Amino acid sequence: MKWRYILLCMVGVTAGRTFSAIAQERANSTGSSSAAAPAPTQGIPAAPAATPPSAMAKSAADGNCGRCHQAPHKFPPRVMATAIRHMRVRAMITDEDMRLILRYMTQ
Numbered sequence: 001m002k003w004r005y006i007l008l009c010m011v012g013v014t015a016g017r018t019f020s021a022i023a024q025e026r027a028n029s030t031g032s033s034s035a036a037a038p039a040p041t042q043g044i045p046a047a048p049a050a051t052p053p054s055a056m057a058k059s060a061a062d063g064n065c066g067r068c069h070q071a072p073h074k075f076p077p078r079v080m081a082t083a084i085r086h087m088r089v090r091a092m093i094t095d096e097d098m099r100l101i102l103r104y105m106t107q
Contacts, residue, residue: 057104060097067091077106 065087075083081102088098 053100054104054107057100060100061104064091064093064097065101075105077102080105 068091084093084098084102084105087093088095093101
């Protein structure tokens, strides 16, 4: 009987967290579509509207990776993702920069 109660509590907590996450995601998606301009992320200056994502990715890679490394070699995306995750901690790269750099490096 004790195990059934514990299992029921765990299922209840999991269901509650799942519904809370879904509700929060819906609120964020409806709230962000009505906003006039999205707030810039921390550490990344707001880019002009005419800047293509590839140019932003190149500047992020040059600014973060280029300080210590030469031009990148072509690696499979899986290997590059692992390397960038490790360097994110060492170089204090933001999540957005990490995604831009990964996209740039795997093109």
